[in-house]
Amino acid sequence: MFQILKAKQAIDFMRWSKFAFVLSLMMIAGSIFTLSTQWLNWGLDFTGGTLIEVGFEQPANLEAVRTSLEGKGFSDATVQNFGSAREVMVRLRPREGVKGETLGNQIINAIKEGTGENVEMRRIEFVGPNVGDELTEAGGLAILVSLICILLYVSMRFEWRLAAGAVLALAHDIIITLGVFSLLQIEVDLTIVAALLTVVGYSLNDTIVVFDRIRENFRKMRKGEPPEVMNNSITQTLSRTLITSATTLFVVIALFLKGGAMIHGFALALLLGITVGTYSSIYVASALALKLGITREHLMPPQVEKEGAEFEEYP
The missing domain is CATH 1.20.1640.10 (Multidrug efflux transporter AcrB transmembrane domain)
Incomplete structure (x- = not known):
């Protein structure tokens, strides 16, 4: 029942x-x-690309950094804190015909102009497609x-x-x-x-x-x-x-x-x-x-x- x-x-x-x-x-x-x-839409973990570590004197405003890079044609850049609030890691897709050092300088200049802060490049690495x-x-x-x-x-x-x-x-x-x-x-x-x-x-x-x-x-x-x-x-x-x-x-x-x-x-x-x-x-x-x-x-x-x-x- x-x-x-x-x-x-x-x-x-x-x-x-x-x-x-x-x-x-x-x-x-x-x-x-x-x-x-x-x-x-594979990310940099799978496609390879350039990794740039940037140091700020003050805690970084990530939204301002992203806006600065987008304004200079780096809309595909991935921006995140790395280690502390003053350390920022920028990852970019591979760009043909552009050397890593030149790309790093372009990123640093774009961030300086967009945020008005004094920043320095700490590290730059290239991750191959293999x-x-x-x-x-x-x-x-x-x-x-x-x-x-x-x-x-x-x-x-x-x-x-x-x-x-x-x-x-x-x-x-x-x-x-x-x-x-x-x-x-x-x-x-x-x-x-x-x-x-x-x-x-x-x-x-x-x-x-x-x-x-x-x-x-x-x-x-x-x-x-x-x-x-x-x-x-x-x-x-x-x-x-x-x-x-x-x-x-x-x-x-x-x-x-x-x-x-x-x-x-x-x-x-x-x-x-x-x-x-x-x-x-x-x-x-x-x-x-x-x-x-x-x-x-x-x-x-x-x-x-x-x-x-x-x-x-x-x-």
Whole structure:
């Protein structure tokens, strides 16, 4: 009776699974189209470039420095504090036909004219494109290896249909997040790679909580159909999923709004990833497992026959 009452109160998530599939396919197709036409806006960590360290006599006004450089044609410059408030690091994309020393003098003069402060160049370095290529390969490999390891782990912990649903949902989250970055042409650096790996772990944690409840309910609700079990399981874990996502998003939104330009991309990647990951944990992962034909028999522990059970005992 309790199980029947519970089933009546459950939200019918699987009713909207077809709509969710269409929405997800549209977002993935749009992301792949955007990535294939304009790819990603790689940052200096991947493309290489020039790094210039500048010293100020007073704490530097970073916004004034950025405005000064933009006025002199260095709109691609990345400006951030380095070590202390008086030390500023400026990173620029490679410029053909311009020597590093000449570029450094141009940056120093632009900052002096724009801010009216006396500054000096402390250090200038050039990062070659070969290093950027290695970082690009290492970053992509890190994401790929993490997905493979997750597939192996979830396959050992759950039935393969649930494992496939979990990994496909993770790929769904990564592709859509990268598609938004490609569409908006937001600069991608190593912090974005770190954010994507964080999103993978966060989304997987949500999915595993739901899958644990699905496996438990398949064994308890012996007369329940798979869609009914899925709906009950997602409903029972919904409050936990929403509370966790909401509290995490509060922090990420604060970072996005008040964290400054340097972590803007990192916060945006987390914001997109957590939002899409929460949606995929509720709809995509479980619905994919259902489409693959998950049933109660697939999640029941194997029965071990006792030795001699086939012989009948006589008094």
